Amino acid sequence: MTIPRGHAVMLALGIVVLFDVLRVFLPSLITLFGRAGETPAELMGLYAAAWFILPFLALLSKPRHALVAGAAGLVAARLLLQAGVSQLYVSSAGVTAGLILLYGCACTVPRRAVPVGIMGGIALSSLVHLLLDGVDLAWQEGPLPWAATLALCLALFLALLSAPRAEEGAPAPARIWFLFGPTLLLAGMAATSWAKPEQGPEPLGTLALSWGLLALTLVAATAAALGPATAPLIELGLGIALIAITVVSHLPGAGVPGLSIGFLGSMLAAAGSGPAGRRQGPALLGGGLVFLVGVFAYYAAYDLDLGVPNSVVPVAISVLVAAVAVVPRLVRDPPVQLSARRRTVPAAAAVALVLVPLVVAVAWQPVPAVAAKRSDDVTLIAYNIRMGFGLDGRLSLDRIASWAAAQRPDIVLLSEVDRGWLLNGGHDDLDRIARGLGMRHYFAPAADNVWGDALLTNLPVKSVRSYELGRHGYPTGAQAQAVVVEVNGRELGVVNTHLQAPTGQAPEVAAIVRDLAASRPVILAGDLNTTPADPEMGVLLAAGLSDPLKALGDPPTSPADRPVKRIDHVLISAGLTAVSAQVPRLPYSDHLPVLTTLRLTSVDQEG
Numbered sequence: 001m002t003i004p005r006g007h008a009v010m011l012a013l014g015i016v017v018l019f020d021v022l023r024v025f026l027p028s029l030i031t032l033f034g035r036a037g038e039t040p041a042e043l044m045g046l047y048a049a050a051w052f053i054l055p056f057l058a059l060l061s062k063p064r065h066a067l068v069a070g071a072a073g074l075v076a077a078r079l080l081l082q083a084g085v086s087q088l089y090v091s092s093a094g095v096t097a098g099l100i101l102l103y104g105c106a107c108t109v110p111r112r113a114v115p116v117g118i119m120g121g122i123a124l125s126s127l128v129h130l131l132l133d134g135v136d137l138a139w140q141e142g143p144l145p146w147a148a149t150l151a152l153c154l155a156l157f158l159a160l161l162s163a164p165r166a167e168e169g170a171p172a173p174a175r176i177w178f179l180f181g182p183t184l185l186l187a188g189m190a191a192t193s194w195a196k197p198e199q200g201p202e203p204l205g206t207l208a209l210s211w212g213l214l215a216l217t218l219v220a221a222t223a224a225a226l227g228p229a230t231a232p233l234i235e236l237g238l239g240i241a242l243i244a245i246t247v248v249s250h251l252p253g254a255g256v257p258g259l260s261i262g263f264l265g266s267m268l269a270a271a272g273s274g275p276a277g278r279r280q281g282p283a284l285l286g287g288g289l290v291f292l293v294g295v296f297a298y299y300a301a302y303d304l305d306l307g308v309p310n311s312v313v314p315v316a317i318s319v320l321v322a323a324v325a326v327v328p329r330l331v332r333d334p335p336v337q338l339s340a341r342r343r344t345v346p347a348a349a350a351v352a353l354v355l356v357p358l359v360v361a362v363a364w365q366p367v368p369a370v371a372a373k374r375s376d377d378v379t380l381i382a383y384n385i386r387m388g389f390g391l392d393g394r395l396s397l398d399r400i401a402s403w404a405a406a407q408r409p410d411i412v413l414l415s416e417v418d419r420g421w422l423l424n425g426g427h428d429d430l431d432r433i434a435r436g437l438g439m440r441h442y443f444a445p446a447a448d449n450v451w452g453d454a455l456l457t458n459l460p461v462k463s464v465r466s467y468e469l470g471r472h473g474y475p476t477g478a479q480a481q482a483v484v485v486e487v488n489g490r491e492l493g494v495v496n497t498h499l500q501a502p503t504g505q506a507p508e509v510a511a512i513v514r515d516l517a518a519s520r521p522v523i524l525a526g527d528l529n530t531t532p533a534d535p536e537m538g539v540l541l542a543a544g545l546s547d548p549l550k551a552l553g554d555p556p557t558s559p560a561d562r563p564v565k566r567i568d569h570v571l572i573s574a575g576l577t578a579v580s581a582q583v584p585r586l587p588y589s590d591h592l593p594v595l596t597t598l599r600l601t602s603v604d605q606e607g
Contacts, residue, residue, distance in 0.1 A: 001168055002521035003516075004076065005113075005488070006107075006133075006134070006159060006162050006163035006164065007105075007108075007109045007110060007117065007163050007164075008113035008114075008116050009115035009117075009159045009163075010105070010109075010117075010160050010162075010163045011102075011105050011109055011113060011114065011117030011121060011155070012116075012117050012118075012120040012121035012124060013121065013152070013155055013156040013159050013405070014071065014074070014098065014101050014102060014105065014121065014156060015102070015117075015118065015121025015122060015125065015184075016121050016124050016125045017075065017098065017152060017153065017156055018094075018095070018098030018099075018101070018102070018126070019096035019097055019121070019122070019125040019135060019188075020078060020081075020137070020138060020139075020152075020300075021074065021077055021078060021081065021091050021098060022091075022095060022098075022124070022136050023129075023136055023138070023425040023426060024081055024087060024091040024094075024136075024425070025051075025091035025092060025094070025095050026295065026422065026423050026424070026425060027389055027393070027395075027423065027425045028087050028088045028091050028092075028393050029044060029047070029048055029088075030044075030387075030389075030423065030424065031386070031387075031389040031393045032087065032088040032393040033088055033588075034496045035046055035179070036151055041193065041300060041303060041304060041334070045296055046521075047092075047143065048292060048296070048338045049289075049292060050211045051092045051093070051095050051096045052095070052096075052099065052285075052288050052289055052291075052292045053095055053289075054096045054587055055099035055100045055103060055285050055288070056282075056285055058070070058100045058103045058104070058281065058285075059281060059282065059510070059556075060163060061161075063104050063107030063108050063281070064104065064108065065104075066072060066100050066101070066104035067101060067102060067104025067105065067106070067161070067326025068097065068101050068104070069097075069101030069107060070097050070099070070101030070102070070103065070104055071097075071101050071104075071156060071157065071160050072097075073093065073094070073096070073098075073100065074094055074097040074098045074101050074562060075153040075154075075156060075157065076097075077090050077091065077093055077094025078094060078114070078138075078149065078152075079149065079150075079153060080109065081138045081592050082137065082145065082146060083136060083385070084394070085464065087392075087393050087394070088393065093397055095160055099284075099285060099288050100290075101352060101393060102177075102180065102284050103284055103285060105117075105280045105284075105480065106172075106177045106280040106281045106283070106284040107171070107281050108171075109282055109584065110171065110172070110320045111171060111173075111272060111276065112169070113173040113178055114172035114268075114272055115172075115176065115178070115225035115226070115268040115269045115271075115272040116222065116225045116226045118179075118180055118183065118225070118268055119183075119222050119224075119225035119264065119265045119268050120225070121448075122183065122184060122188075122264075123218040123219070123221060123222045124528070125213075125259075126187065126188075126191040126192075126218055126261075127215060128461050128539070129191070129192070129426060129547070130214065130215065130362075130363075131193070131358070131359065131362050132424060132429050133362070133428075133431070133432060133435075134192070134218075134399065134425075134427040134431075134432065135398070135427065135432065136425070137149050137360050138377075138378050139395040140396065151372075152307045157524065163195065168417065170276045171276045171280055172206070172276065172280065172364055173237040173271065173272065173273075173274050173275065173276055173277055173280075174277050174278065174279050174280045174282075174426070175271045175283065175324050175325070175328065176271035176272045176285035176325075177266060177281075177283045177284040177287065178278045178283040178286055178287040178290075178324060179267065179271050179287060179321055179324055179325065180284055180287045180288070180524070181262035181284075181286075181287030181288045181289070181290045181291035181292075181294075182287060182290050182291065182294070182320055182321050182324075183264050183267070183268065183291075183321060184291055184312075185291045185294045185295060185315055185317055185422070186260060186261075186264060186314060186318060186321065187261050187264055188422040188426065189198065189298075189314060190216060190249070190260050190261050191218070192260075192354035192420040192421070192422055192426025192427075193561070195378075196366060198586050202231065206428050208359075208360045208361075208363035208364040208365070209360065209590060210363075210375045211360065211362075211363040212356045212359050212360040212363070213355075214261075214359075215355050215356050215359040216352050216356050217259060217261050217262045218261060219348055219351055219352045219355060219356075220262050220265070220352075221261050221263075221264050221265035221423050222265055222348070223264050223265065223347075223348035224237075224262075224265030224266045224269060224270050225264075225266075225358070226265075226266045226348075230266070230269075230270075231278050232270075232326065232329040233330075233529060234332045235266065235267075235270040235325065235326045235329055236268075236330065237501040238263050238266045238270075238326075239263070239267060239270075239321075239322030239326045240322070241263055241323060242260055242263035242267065242317065242321065242322055242323055243318045243319055245259050245260040245263070246260050246314050246315050246317075246318040247279055247315050247399075250309075250311035250314060250315065254286060260318070262372050264321070267321050267326070268286060268325070268326040269295045270325040270326055270329055271324060271325040273329065274328055274329065283314050287496030290317070290320070294313055294314075294317050294425060295422065296424075297310070298310045298314065299421065299423045301475060302448075302451075302475060303334050303476065304445050304473050304478045305473060310448075319542070325378065330581065346485055347499060367440060368438050368439055368440050368458055369458070370440070370458060370459070370460050370461075371458040371459065372459070372486070373410060373459055373486075373487050373488055375487075375488055376487065376488050376490075376580060376600040376601070377597055377598070377599050377600075378410045378411060378487055378492065378597070378598045378599075378600070379407060379408060379410050379411075379525065379595075379596070379597050380409060380410065380411045380412075380413070380525065380570065380595075380596050380598060381404055381409045381411070381412045381413065381589070381593055381594070381595050381596075382413045382415075382496075382525040382526055382527075382568060382570055382594045383400070383404075383412070383413070383414055383415070383568075383571070383589065383593035383594070384414075384415040384416050384498065384526075384527040384568060384589060384590075384591035385397075385400055385414055385415070385416055385417065385429065385588070385589050385591075386416050386417040386589040386590050386591065387416055387417075387421070387424045387427075387429060387555075388400065388418065388424075388429045388432075388433075388589075389424070389589070390587050390588045390589065391430075391560060391587045391588075391589075391590065393562055394585065395425070395427065396428065396564035396587075396588040396589070397429055397432040397433055398432070398436060399435075399436055399588050400433055400588050400589075401432070401433045401436025402435070402436065403436075403481070403584075403588070404436075404437055404593075405437050405438075407437060407595055409437075409595075410457060410458075410459055410487075411455065411456070411457045411459065411485070411494060412433075412437065412439065412456040412457070413454075413455055413456075413494070413496045413525050413526055414429075414430070414433070414454045414455075415452060415453050415498035415526050415527045415591075416451075416453075416458070416498065416527075417429050417443070417452055417453060417454045418450065418451050419431070419443070419450035419451065419569065420450040421450065421451060430443055430454045430456075430554075433456070434456055437456060438458075439456040439457060439458050440456065440457060440458055440461075441454055441455070441456045442455045442456070442457075442461070442464050442481070442483060442488065443453060444466040444479050444481035444496065445466070445479070446476075446477045446478050446479045446498065447476050448477070450495060452479060453479065453481055453495065453496050453497065453498055453526065454481075454496075455483050455496050457482060457485060458484040459486060459487060460485060460486040461483060461484070461486075462484040462486060463482075463483070463484045464481070464482075464483050464492060464553045465481070465482045465483075466479045466480070466481045466482075467479060467480045467481075467482065467498075467508070467512055467545065469497070469500075469505045469508050470504055470505065470508060471500075471501065472501035472502075472504030472505065473501065473504075473524055474500045474501035476500045476503055477500070478497065478498060478499055478500040478501070479496075479497065480495055480496070480497040480512050480580070481496040481497065481510050482494070482495050482506070482512055482516055483495075483496070484516070486579065487600055490520075490521075490600055491519070491520040492520060492521055493516040493520050493521065493523070493524070494511065494522070494523045494525070495512055495513055495522060495523065495524045495525070496525060496526050497509055497524070497526045497528070498526050498527045498528075498529075498538065499526075499527070499528045499529045499530065499536075500529065502528060502529050502530045502534070502536040503535075504537060506528075506530065506537075506539040506540055507535040507539055509540065510539050510541075510542065510543035513540070513543045513544070513545065513573070514543050514544065517521055517543075517544055517573045517574075520575070521572070521573050521574065521575030521600060522545075522569040522570070522572070522573040523570065523572055523573075523576065523598065524540065524545055524569070524570075524572075525569060525570040525571065526568070526569070527568050527591060528540070528567060528568070530567060530569075530570050531565050531566060531567060532547060532550060532554065532566060540571060541571070544573050544574065544585070545571040545572060545573055546571065546572055546573075547569065547571055548570070548572055548581060548596070548598075549566065549569070549572075549578075549581050549594070549596075552577075552578060552581040552582075553581075554582070555581075555582070556565060556583070556592075557583055557591055557592040557593075557594060558591050558592070559590055559591075560585075560586070560587065560589060560590050560591055560592050561587070561590075563583070563585075563592055566583075567591075567593070568591055568592070568593075568594050570594050570596045570598075572598060575600060575601060575602065576598050576599065576600060576601065577599050577601050578596060578597070578598055578599075579596075579597040579598065579599050580596065580597045581594065581595070581596040581597075582594075582595050582596075583595070
């Protein structure tokens with residue numbers, strides 16, 4: 001039995017377009033509807049759930065009608081997003097339309113096309129996301145992104161029209177359609193947080209090789225989905241391996257989550273065997289709800305105390321995937337012969353031979369050279385970038401980098417740096433901004449391995465250390481990054497932090513500052529969530545720091561659209577004076593940046 005190519009291509013392209021829309025929908029929930037925490041989590045969850053529940057109305061329609069209507073709605077939403085029209089509501093409607101399209105697929109696409117269609121769509125979407133450096137076409141402007149988007153949408157419609165209306169063979173079991181949502185969640189999390197916990201400049205080629213390995217893993221997963229189901233005991237071993245790698249990848253400091261993707265194709269192949277049964281459509285929509293619940297449960301832990309580590313969520317999802325795929329095969333499924341294509345392995349090898357070098361070439365970048373400074377003046381930027389999303393909800397990484405580069409900074413301190421959260425679209429903020437600035441970067445994980453703070457500089461760096469701060473009853477983790485750089489032959493200490501619970505964390509940071517300032521001048525900067533009048537500011541100033549911005553106009557930094565308070569700071573110790581300071585009115589985050597020029601002096605000069 002051969003694979004119905006038309007159906008497989010249609011399914012894969014539908015998933016690619018839906019994943020595109022999801023990568024806009026999820027961050028829009030946070031930045032536009034949720035306003036970065038201002039909207040109650042319960043209301044935000046209800047809003048999101050509504051768009052995943054609405055597709056159940058498709059149960060009242062004929063599958064072919066759902067297929068066509070869903071495709072039309074999804075394509076329309078995708079084109080409107082490219083035009084920047086009503087981002088939140090268009091992406092919301094696009095998610096509903098995409099799920100209706102997949103409901104139609106679940107009822108009409110023949111069994112043999114389903115595993116490779118699902119895994120192929122997820123793999124293709126992940127690879128394109130990788131090749132675009134995480135900045136999807138929906139966030140890009142100009143004729144080329146438009147042309148690529150139009151081509152993708154046209155390809156989906158052509159695949160829909162060319163796929164035979166009559167079913168070819170038995171439909172796929174309901175459980176493989178149920179696994180679409182959990183598989184999308186696991187693959188989405190793994191593919192976007194690949195090898196990111198590296199805290200210093202990555203050695204030459206490390207990122208490129210990581211991307212190449214991820215591309216190889218995605219090809220292997222698709223090839224596994226293309227082949228037939230294997231012996232149940234082998235599938236059990238693969239399911240256990242999926243769970244084990246998911247557990248390991250969510251340990252502190254782990255950097256190989258993408259390897260788990262390699263086992264998802266085998267799980268889909270296993271789930272695609274066995275008797276067809278019924279209720280494929282409801283199973284698909286139920287799996288979509290699992291995706292939504294998993295996303296919210298994982299990321300809500302950064303704002304709510306769930307009582308358990310959020311790493312339990314992907315582990316539980318991996319257990320669910322393995323159980324749904326393998327257990328029926330072990331217990332009751334009669335064997336179903338699904339002939340393998342003999343050329344699967346050579347074809348996959350040929351694709352990998354072309355694709356992996358391409359991905360490596362795109363990712364390859366030299367580490368910027370260290371540049372010694374022959375002046376006592378240091379230009380510093382401190383900016384909470386809100387994961388790179390501006391007040392309009394648009395991804396602003398390139399705009400941030402362009403503005404910052406124009407200031408010719410020596411040191412850039414960033415807060416709320418996201419290096420791969422699926423909830424925010426899977427972007428590596430730090431890599432993108434560092435490329436735009438041509439600067440070396442030093443990452444300090446805070447909330448988890450891929451979310452935290454960062455320092456960028458080409459100055460000689462003597463030491464880097466990140467101190468985990470106590471949570472003090474607040475769910476989001478925080479750290480203090482202590483870096484010693486060399487400026488004109490002298491050492492300068494920089495403490496970069498984003499306080500989440502200032503009352504408890506300010507004394508901890510003050511102790512770090514005192515220790516670092518024992519033999520050098522020190523700068524403490526970042527989003528301190530503290531105003532100049534708060535008691536916590538007194539704790540920090542008592543560590544030997546001063547607040548030069550008070551004498552330079554005391555400019556407010558938050559919120560960015562109507563700034564009324566200063567919670568983003570640059571504090572300095574003895575041995576430093578402020579030459580200038582300003583807070584530019586930029587719409588690239590919900591905070592405003594602090595731009596300062598500081599001068600190294602001697603204590604005698606200050607006195």
